[in-house]
Amino acid sequence: MGVQDITEAQEPLVLPKPDLHHIVVVGGGAGGLELATRLGNKLGRDRWWGRKAKAAITLVDRSRTHIWKPLLHEIAAGSMDVDRHEVEYMAQGHWNHFRYRYGEVIGLDRANKRVQLGRTVDEDGREITPERWVPYDTLVIAIGSVSNDFGVPGVAQNAIMLDTPEQAERFNRRLLNACVRANTQPGPLRPEQLHVAIIGAGATGTELSAELHGTARGVVAFGLDNIDPEKDIKITLIEAADRILSALPVRISNATAEILTGLDVDIRTNARVTEVTDKGVKIANGDFIPSELVVWAAGVKGPDVLRNLDGLEVSRSGQLVITPTLETTNDPDIFAFGDCAYLLPPGEDRPIPPRAQAAHQQASHLRRQLQARLGGLPLKPFVYRDFGSLVSLGDYSTVGSLMGFVTGRKMLIEGFVAKMMYRSLYKMHEMALHGFWKVALDTVSRLLTRRTEPHVKLH
Structure with a gap:
């Protein structure tokens, strides 16, 4: 299956090779960026021993940089230097064999298999990119969630x-x-x-x-x-x-x-x-x-755009309803995962929770399944494993529970061990994006810099 031809696009796009299957990942959050990175390295590059790329990968996001969402409270408090933790999508794509497109999804045309991106402007109101369409063969939606104000005035x-x-x-x-x-x-x-x-x-x-x-x-x-x-x-x-x-x-x-x-x-x-x-x-x-x-x-809740995506089914909270194979219920060529997706596992009365560990597991699962799909193999259902929960209380403590693999029960942990486990979650995300050695060097650099700079943001 090749890339669909576009006749109504407002901007001529540099399209992937027409003989390659085009996978478009919408949303560069924890799960979306991990998926695009892994797909790019696995399917999007030519191998030196003669194997050609199997797919073209494109990541779409309305921002130009990525920050792991569980760190946002540290940014708000001023205890984290954003510049040291940002991932630039354009550079990440260059290094990991996927394309990055700047823009926010505003619509979907399932019949012609293309997703619509809205116009972007700079702080002075000047146009950066026009409204345009991006074609796909397989679409993955991972745009996360937004806060729900429940209609409370003010x-x-x-x-x-x-x-x-x-x-x-x-x-x-x-x-x-x-x-x-x-x-x-x-x-x-x-x-x-x-x-x-x-x-x-x-x-x-x-x-x-x-x-x-x-x-x-x-x-x-x-x-x-x-x-x-x-x-x-x-x-x-x-x-x-x-x-x-x-x-x-x-x-x-x-x-x-x-x-x-x-x-x-x-x-x-x-x-x-x-x-x-x-x-x-x-x-x-x-x-x-x-x-x-x-x-x-x-x-x-799910972002408002999900309620008007060409008939895709949404839950009461505005999330895309998906099957155990992470496909949307109305279109097998469109997948969704992470906070924007509603998945009720068979036999369960509650959906998979909107947690970073769920998005990470789903990204890993979907990378393998999309690779199998290109080879004509059937998709396997996703099985969520709850490894527990951790809550960081800054420099004061960390508390949480971890699943005991021997007893099968959750164990309450607190203090130094819990803090190390909490930090390891972020390191796992970084290693999925950059590999071990870059993360190790960046960690040492941050530790050295933190000893010579204020621990809070003062501007």
């Missing part, structure tokens, strides 16, 4: 979500500006001025609350003498459920709550938010939490 205007690095950096700038402003103003601080309200006590919100406790005090230590962090900086974690980390085992929830309470994080459970204003957060029971720094981390 969220869009007064809260910041942490779906992208740009949003995380925006919150960090707002936090830094608030501290500098408070340090130089002549009068006393307003109650809401340096109060951070985090709505949603899942992994992102919980990890952010602990990370902020340390980094906010780090910022103040660099010369903001008029701020007393113990008195002026407050962090409130707000959760509608009866406990934080409600999707994880109770033991992890309780251990995490105990650590956060020791850091003076105000935990509000059974607290349903009814409105977010420019002065704070309104709770259903009538309470009002003063805060000018609000983060919304409560719930996720």
Whole structure:
């Protein structure tokens, strides 16, 4: 099967060789970038011993660089240097034998097997790329999820979500500006001025609350003498459920709550938010939490574009419904995985959770299955293995549970061992993209640099 001819494209594209099967991966998140990298190295390059490439691989993303999404809370808190962890799609594609196309998917034409990319512009409004079509033989959708505001008034205007690095950096700038402003103003601080309200006590919100406790005090230590962090900086974690980390085992929830309470994080459970204003957060029971720094981390849904992709089936939460082989239910030439996909395993009453480990496993599975598909072999179903959950609480602790392979039960771990396991998850992602030696050298470089630079972002 070759690349489809395009007659209505607004921009002539440099297409792959017409005799090659064209696999288009939409979304350069953890799973999408791993898949494109592995497919490029396995199928997209000519071998020196005479074997020709078996497929052309194209990655499409609306950003130009990749950041592992579980790190966004560190960017928001200012404890991570983004430049040292970004992966540039264009360079990654060059080194790993896939093409990168800049743009956001806005439509799909299944009959002609092509995906539509929207127009992109720069900060001055000048066009970078026009609206155009990209043809495919096999399409893989891995565009992740976005925060769900559940229609709560004021969220869009007064809260910041942490779906992208740009949003995380925006919150960090707002936090830094608030501290500098408070340090130089002549009068006393307003109650809401340096109060951070985090709505949603899942992994992102919980990890952010602990990370902020340390980094906010780090910022103040660099010369903001008029701020007393113990008195002026407050962090409130707000959760509608009866406990934080409600999707994880109770033991992890309780251990995490105990650590956060020791850091003076105000935990509000059974607290349903009814409105977010420019002065704070309104709770259903009538309470009002003063805060000018609000983060919304409560719930996720599929991006809105998925509801209008030429008849592909979506779940109530806006995710693409897929079969155990990761194919969409209405089109065997279109696959989906990661946070944007809804997969209910046979015999289960809950779908596979939107976690990085699930996307990593699905990317590995799909790489093998697409290779088999090109060889005319039948697809095998995906089987998810839950290896446990880990929650990083910054420099204070890490807690979680790991699956015991001997007993078959989950074991609660905490402290140094848990922290090393948490960091290993990111190293596994990096090695999937770069290989062992580059990751080893980058790790040493970061450790050396961290000893000579501030541990918090100050600009």
